Amino acid sequence: MDExxxxILLxxxxxxxxxxGALTLNWWMEPERRLRRAMLKSLGVAADAEAVSPAEGxxxxxxFESGQIAVLWGRGANGLVYDFHEIExxxxxxxxxxxxRIRRGEPRKSLDVMAPEAELVTLRLMFADARYPEFELSLWNANVPTQTGSPAEALRLGRRWLSHLEALLK
Known part of the structure; x- marks a missing residue:
């Protein structure tokens, strides 16, 4: 009986x-957490401004401390790091x-349209790189069932990113 x-106890x-162990591994490999770890590794410091799309990976x-911008894809497995002077x-x-829109050498086209019923809000970053000249990141996608937030929040995040880029381009 004792055995x-x-x-049973063992x-x-x-x-x-x-x-x-399985729950800890699942938590550790969560897409958003994995992207944030890859971002930290890419920049060497915590990102001062970030935009994450876990559904897209x-x-x-x-x-700002390192003077770099990092873009990641493939759930953080692939990415590029650019210096600020390479941002177009x-x-x-x-x-x-x-x-x-904000572009080097052009006046800013300000965000004057708010789209509360938007299906897709995308941030496109442009770089002085012949191989990878642009990077697109969905800030809001109504077709993703696990999407959190709203189109208005996505537009605010996008506007904040354009303000950072404008400051860097001046």
Whole structure:
């Protein structure tokens, strides 16, 4: 009887340890958390401004201390790091229409349209790189079932990114 009880307790303990390990691994590999770790590794410091799209597996971050911008894709497995002088500009695209833009050497096209019913809000970053001249990141996608936030929040984040880019380009 004692051996049967001991075996049941050992099996229960092993099951608890395995369950805890699986839950910890699931938490650690969560897409948003994984992208933030990759961003930290890419920039070497915590990003001062970041935009993350876990559903796409993409992220972008500005490190003012390091003077760099990092763009990641493939759930953080791939990415590029650019110096600030390599940034050419950025755009906010709502449902296929450019609603705001900042480019080096051009006047800013301000965001004067708020689209509370937008299906897709995208931030496009442009770089002085022949191989990877632009990077698009969905800030809001109504077709993603796990999407949190709203189109208005996505537009505010995009406008903040354009303000950072404008300050860097001056």
């Amino acid at each position: 049967a009880l001991r075996a 099996i229960g303990l092993a099951a608890a340890v395995l369950t805890t 993409k992220a972008a971050g500005l490190g 500009g950025g755009e906010i695209i709502v449902d296929g229409h450019v609603v705001a």
